[in-house]
Amino acid sequence: MTAKNIIASVLFASVAAVAGNAMANDNPHLQPVNTPSQVSRAEVLADLQIYRESGLAAVEQSESYGYDVARREQAQAKYTQLRQSPYYATLVKRFGGDASKITAVAGR
Template sequence: MSTKNIIASVVFASVAAISGQAMANDNPHLQPVNTPSQVSRAEVLADLQIYRESGLQAVEQSETYGYDVARRQEAQAKYAELRRSPYYATLVKRFGGTPSATTVAGR
């Protein structure tokens, strides 16, 4: 075996080893697994509706976000009030869910 063949074999083996290591890092079994949510789709949709109606979405997407503290606090208070109200349970039912007693009072 000539020197060129030996060098080529060593280079090939090195590249193969590095490639194998890189492929091992992409093992899908080592990736984080998302656990199922405890919140139903209807609850998410109801929460989104309240988020929009309270004005919190408008405040968080405005150019004055971070500066208009009073407006944000007012929107957060209205959001919290709507979230605790029976209106939230009504929205959950409208979106096809069944709200539990802790869903309305717990948040």
């Protein structure tokens, strides 16, 4: 091999490596997908308010999370009760939402 062939081979290999790396970083399946929300902002804020008022937020942020099962179950029951009560619709209205369009949240 001549020096010219060696330089050409090295140049080709480096260009191929860079091009392959660039294509690997541009995978369209890994790009974020913007899906429209199923709930309104008012519903999210109302749910957050109930989450805090029920004590569930405090339980999940405490150091005994996972050990104090009775306290978590009590807070979860209160959260469910508040979420299914007319109080939730009142909060949605207070935050500027339409209470007639309230959707059920999966897992809640």
